[in-house]
Amino acid sequence: xxxxxxxxxxxxxxxxxxxxxxxxxxxxxxxxxxxxxxxxxxxxxxxxxxxxxxxx
Amino acid sequence: xxxxxxxxxxxxxxxxxxxxxxxxxxxxxxxxxxxxxxxxxxxxxxxxxxxxxxxxxxxxxxxxxxxxxxxxxxxxxxxxxxxxxxxxxxxxxxxxxxxxxxxxxxxxxxxxxxxxxxxxxxxxxxxxxxxxxxxxxxxxxxxxxxxxxxxxxxxxxxxxxxxxxxxxxxxxxxxxxxxxxxxxxxxxxxxxxxxxxxxxxxxxxxxxxxxxxxxxxxxxxxxxxxxxxxxxxxxxxxxxxx
Numbered sequence: 001x002x003x004x005x006x007x008x009x010x011x012x013x014x015x016x017x018x019x020x021x022x023x024x025x026x027x028x029x030x031x032x033x034x035x036x037x038x039x040x041x042x043x044x045x046x047x048x049x050x051x052x053x054x055x056x
Numbered sequence: 057x058x059x060x061x062x063x064x065x066x067x068x069x070x071x072x073x074x075x076x077x078x079x080x081x082x083x084x085x086x087x088x089x090x091x092x093x094x095x096x097x098x099x100x101x102x103x104x105x106x107x108x109x110x111x112x113x114x115x116x117x118x119x120x121x122x123x124x125x126x127x128x129x130x131x132x133x134x135x136x137x138x139x140x141x142x143x144x145x146x147x148x149x150x151x152x153x154x155x156x157x158x159x160x161x162x163x164x165x166x167x168x169x170x171x172x173x174x175x176x177x178x179x180x181x182x183x184x185x186x187x188x189x190x191x192x193x194x195x196x197x198x199x200x201x202x203x204x205x206x207x208x209x210x211x212x213x214x215x216x217x218x219x220x221x222x223x224x225x226x227x228x229x230x231x232x233x234x235x236x237x238x239x240x241x242x243x244x245x246x247x248x249x250x251x252x253x254x255x256x257x258x259x260x261x262x263x264x265x266x267x268x269x270x271x272x273x274x275x276x277x278x279x280x281x282x283x284x285x286x287x288x289x290x291x292x293x294x295x296x297x298x
Contacts, residue, residue, distance in 0.1 A: 025065065
């Protein structure tokens, strides 16, 4: 019983960490690649063109 | 767990991003600047030495003072340095985001009992390249400045849908068991291209198609090698820590 609970908790922490890291990655991707504030767009402009993101 | 994911993804990502930035300045930046000369009218496609270039490039109202060339040149140098520094920074950031998503993929595969070995890294990297650059580029070619494209929101939506569908399709083909997952995977790969990317009503870009073609090929080539480096490095860090 104890072992099962422990392993279930460990598994869900693992999944949570994975989702958390993926979300950080996706957020960074969105901010650097898609967000359209003028400052961000200008700063990231050349990278967006050079990485195939739709830019403007 | 989470430190291993964050550290591995960020280190591999920033390193691959620096490599990508190096390739960017070797292959891509000169074409961006060339495209911008057409975009601003400093150069004119079909124009030769024509008058259109003069008119577009020097669109001053009568009586407007001429440029102070010295100050302008100095300002140009500073802003070019800033611009290039920002490109290095953002290329590092975007590859760091790719790195985090890639190691999250490693962890997810291992969560479901598929160990990721160091030698698998290159395949993961190339799958990431296919999902995040190659598949979207088949509908929306990397844009040379001076090209025209459809409305931005629609392109971003198609881009995102294509990335998610391609990544999911490749994962099903790689890890699915049996016929049905393979079929769904194939459908996910094909779907975005059957729907079709948003395109403008007509093509009236001012940059020459020869430059735009070379530009797209170089962007994909640089992405290919940078993603290969990212996958290679990320998997090595991942298995070393295990």
